[in-house]
Amino acid sequence: MFNVCTNCGLIHEEYIFDESGLLVCATCGERRPFRRLPLLMIGGPAGAGKSAVGALLLGELTEAVLIESDLLWRREFNTPDDGYYNYFRLWLRLAGNISQSSHPVALFGAGFAVPHNIEPLPERRFFNAVHYLGLTCDDEALAARLRARPSWRNSSDELVAAHVKLNHWLKENAATTSPPVTLIDTTHATVEQTAALVASWIRERADTTYSC
Structure with missing residues (x-):
């Protein structure tokens, strides 16, 4: 556009x-x-509850446009050496376009709670603020959730280890990133309890006052 x-x-x-x-x-x-609106990022390791929470909030939370980021994932975006540069740029472009309709966007996806994936991108300037929320849980609970998934979801030992590593990174670094990442521990929470916390976090930050 x-x-x-x-x-x-x-x-x-x-x-x-x-x-x-x-x-x-x-x-x-x-x-x-x-219109430069806030962008709301909800991330964290696979198994922490992002997709379940997003699905529960669809149609219930109207203060932002909720999008599951996996819908645009393709093999060619799997470029960890450059921080998945083209994948995140594509999403920021799309979110910036949606924001022109006066609705802030909330993106749900694993790497979206990592500020250094987002802050250096040219499209970061489309937004007057980017807020980060990370869903985490105990390592043992995370591994158990992933291994309980059906086989077609490919919860290999390698995948489990990668997401446990992301889980660790968020818990160790969330307070010191720029900007910092808010964390929600989902270990002992129901999906409904976590969804209520995520909804509150989104509503507090989905200010549609914009720079123009």
Whole structure:
């Protein structure tokens, strides 16, 4: 939508905002309004409860557009060496477009609770704030949940180890990342209890006052 200048018609990926918050075309200088809303990131390891919570909140929580990020995942996005750069850029572009309809976006996905995956990206400037929430649980509970999944979900030892590692990383680093990550421990909570906490967190941050 906003990659194409309405004046000169050129496509570009240089996202420049002037001091008043208008989006500026890098080629011709055309300025136009742009809604910069909060972006809400709900992440954490597989098995911590993200998908179950998101499914429970769909149709119930109307303050934000809730999206499960796995729907765009493809094999070519599996690039851990560059921090899944193209995958996260694609999602920020999509969320920025949705925000132009005056609705903030809440994305649910494993790596979305890791600020260094998001903060350096060019599209980060589409949002006036990005808030991070991580769902975690005890390592033993996480491993048990993953191994209890049906075989088609491929909960191999390698996958379990990778998500236990992410679980550790969040618990050890959430307070010191920039910005910090809010954590919810789901070890002993029901899906309904966790969903209520996530809904409250989203509602507190889904301010539709925007920079334009």
